[in-house]
Amino acid sequence: MLVSEKNKRIGNIDLHLRKTARQLVKFDTVDETLHYLIESFWKQFGCHYVSIILKMKDVLICKASKGDGQKFEQRFPMERTHCSELFLTEPKCCHDPIDEELTCEFLTHLQDEGFATWFTVPIKESGSNSMGVCVIGYEEEVPLILNADKLFEEFGEDIAAAIGIAQQKEHEKKKIKGMEWLKDNVYLGSSIEQLVANITERAGKATGAESVYVYLYDDHHNSFVYQPPAFGPMAVTAKLKLEEDYSLFHHFPYVDREGGSEITIPFTVNLKTIGVLHVVKKEAGTFTSEDLELLQLLSSHISVLIENARLYKAEMEDKRRLEKLMVNQQELVKRTLVGEGFQEITVSLSKMLGRSVVLFDRFLRPISSFRVEESQEEFEQIFAAVEQEKWAVLNASKREQWLKYGPQHDFAVWKVMGGGDCLGYVGVSIRKNEVDMVVRITLNHALDVYAIQFIKQKLVLDVKEQVKDGFIHQLFSEKIEEKEKLIEYANLFNVNIFQSNKIAVFSIECKQRVSEEEDLLSIEAKKTWLWERIREELLQFDPGMMVSRKAGKYLLIVPEKKVRETKDYWEKLYSRMTKMIPPNMQEMDILLGIGTSTKTLEDYYLCLRQALQALKIVTTNYPSKKFLSFESLGSYSVLYNLQETLAAKMFVKNVLEPLQSYGNGNGKGKDLFDTLRVYLLMNGNLKETAEALFIHRSSLKYRLGKITELLKCDIDDAEERFNLMLAYKLYDLYEKAESSVV
Template identity: 20%
Template sequence: MKLSELLSLPIFKGTALLAGKQGIEREVNTVNMMDAPDIIHFLKKNELLVTTAFHFKDDLDSLLQLIKEMEKQGCSGLGIKTKRFLNEIPEAAISFANELQFPLLELPLQTSLGDIINKSLSYILDIRTNELHNAMKAHQQFSKLIISGQGVHKILESLSSLIRLPVILLDHHFRPTANDNYDTSLFKQLETLLTSEHHFQLSKTTMSTFSLTRDRETITLFPVHTHRQSSYLCVLGFIPLSNRSTILTVEQATNVIAFELMKENALKQNTRRLQNEFFTNFINGSFSTNEEVISRGREFGLVNEQRYVCAVGRLDNKEKHISFIQYQSEQELIYDTIESELQLFHQKIHLFTLDHSYILLMQIKDSWKDIEQSFLSLLKVIQTKIAAHFQEDISFGISNYAQQFLHIPISYKEATDTLYYGGMSGRKKFIEMYQPKGVPEILRLVPYDQLKKFYTDTFQAFANEPKKDHELLLQTLSVYLETHCELAETAKRLYVHRNTVIYRLEKCEEIIGRSVKDADETLRLRLAFRIKALIQGNNQLS
């Protein structure tokens, strides 16, 4: 309660406010009486002190020091009973209290300090009891709404009616959890303010008040604690700390909502686990028939006769060493962050996790070209949010679109291959579309030492002990492989007799020790010729 309200009690009749009129609205939580010179060590914030000033009757400096320390400690005020030990309050004390805007009261002689304390504390206790009664009543009201299955939205309506201010539930990204008709720009300002690198630390335990000057809107946030990141009850309006009744009412709502959110989260986690198990079994080919896949997919809103694009995201930091529990918690929070962004996208996107990756399946209703740029922009926003909230980089590989849901395993492999090749090239925080890889591109991904070993093992003496006629033999072998092992076509291209080609090929077989007519061997030789070109290219560059 405020000091002005306390002074209106009959017990304070005849009390004069000599100084600190500007502090008359200070909060008073309790009243204490001075019985020792070192009372300042036992006073608390928002405490009113009454005294006979026995210890200060001949010591003005000590009185001034007491006033200074009480102001510093945030006390409510000082009441001095005059005409007993101190005939009147010194002008120096009044002037000093006015300077500090600290309430200084002159208590009448006929009023007992004990009565002042008893009556004041009794009144404060009655107010506190009434506040607690109203808070319990509100808690019961909110609990009944949850038990009856009316949900969080009904609690917000009820709370708004009780405190006569609009109330919105925000997620940990400071976005409304329901699609209410509120000005979205307000929450974008709030999100920018509270997620910027230079914002002040938001309290995790008590309410916080913000004034968004751009819209001249004041909001008050109350944390809603769950086992995950906190949500927030956002009250569109200012609630002063002195309004304990309203604060207690809102806190009861946050407690009930917290339990409801934990229940909803448990259900969501179970649904998420079932979705991920289905997708894992689908990708691994664990279902016996296509009909079973289509039926199970329909349970999760996945229609077979629908085109899809698959994007696979994975964190770039592979060196991070954290416990399994920490990893699990971070993965869930990143999942929530991605899911939050997907809900704002104009196309339906399904989200799964598999092998430390986040899989996004986007339904395509129109042309892929019409939504490609907006989808890429969405992935960039996700990258930015994950970097801001978790200090992690995430990269995405995107598949070609699948004509129907049954083709998703192919799209998933395209996306993961794209992600793999992008990572092999040393890039981070990239978004790459799937492109079929040519043989030279694939070979460049293999370490140079391994390529060279494959080349020398395949060509044997051609690589280790080259002689004058080897170049001619290799040319004949190369043309033979390019013509799909057709002797006549090889002879025609080399302008030699067919028997000459046969002779040269037999010499090649002697040198490499294997038949050039075997299908596996011809594939190996063709790769070796490609590798030979890469090795020669590297030698020229060096």
């Protein structure tokens, strides 16, 4: 009868637990499920204490309880390691043998509460990890339920399943609520600021965070830039520069990770990260997996909207820039009509682009510039970089070239083209990835405007050159006729023809012999190119100088006062000229002849003749000296004034022709001709003459004997030697100059 009664009560317990389990699945939240379970136990079994303890990561938390167990509950939350695993996986009763492995703080605190009967039920599904434990306590002995452990174990599984269902329902509710919030608060066409304001507020309130803010990725600068507004109090860095590995973890260690004091969710569109949502300092505990899922839900729906808003904003910005571009183009064109120089165009272009701009001439010398962001030191680095890459830029076929200055700065250079010729270069301090369609349109239009201005100036210069040619022709005429007109021209070119001026002439020569027609054309092109560079350089060296061309030579008119005031004036001037010869034109040479000073208008013709004669002498006799003044020519300056040129040539022929014609052109006559010249220059010293000619002394004596025989004169006689030396001087002055190949 006793056994029958026990079985009946066990059956009642089983029936009640089953009804309770079926009822649990009706609830939508975990809290509702737990409270129903507590009340069910309390009413059905008349226990004095019941509590449900759930495992939250590594901590046990008492989630629901009823009855008197205050001392026991004060021990929670409890570290997971302080509770034996058996209590979380198997039903246990106070009458069970207490093995050593069961001894733990959980058991100790349960026993200290003083229950006469207690038992624990694990909350877990079969084959799954334990979710926690249910504790039931009685103040008196309750032996009838000791054999119902199997039923309680099954019931624990039902509870676990019900809790799981409730958690899933809660999660779904959050999703639905989040979707409803998105539907009510996020609209297609919202601005970035509106979207950011909504998502930060929602994320902050839903997770209980102290502050929430958003960073959006900037492709141009490889950085995350703070996008206001934010939620809650905060102090953030406006820009976060990404490292070379493009890793977010350097700045956001909790990317898509729960369990910390902060959490970061990327905004992703088409596998590309466009920004991040950063949530900081949860008010209670750490961020959970539920927080992570909610934030990921918000991110997945708002990422596309943010990207669309960014694209729309960029499109509107491009539209605004294009509209502004039209205004700017009109402004640039206006500058070419009303302005005479380049500075106005450069300033306008710099302000349009928001970047520093430098205009160079076709030789890469700066003409005008306008600085925006760079310091003076950085600006000097730009010029240094251009100077370093000058020849590469000048010889490049591409219109657009990129240079580096400083550690990570870019400087772009574009050719200004007009009529198929390079007129100059425009340099802009700008990154390569910042040159978009609008910038290129602006630059292309600016290049055309610069080209127009260059052509305008060239036309003016061409007219001035034509007028200057007429002025130069009259000024250096042997007989000046229209003095009044000459004075008007002088005033036009700001040249004081009544002051004392130095006249100089230089030529650009090729050191190599030229035979083919195509080479002649190439040499002439190089000469023209060098002339343009040298002319600009000379005017920078001495703005008071007048530079022109006359009879195939290049003419300089320099105030004598400037020459006197500047130490080594001609040496410095010649040095500046030779520096204009690039490395790829080293076959070209510059020779300079300098005349005397003018006193009257009639002196200009004479001084020009003197400069030409000095140039002729330095070309034929002293090419190593490169430049000579007429005053330094010595006897040549006297011989130059001989009027009877024919008589001088006949004298040379009578004296030296026997040597020149000896040997019928096999070279022997030239050897004797050169030997006599060196012998005369060495004042008849046999040793020095032999060393200068690199021949043996006996060979020299043989040649001198042959020379004496041919000339029928005593070469050691002072009068004869004077005649011979004079013949050589006249030969250099007339014969050699006429026979030389230019």
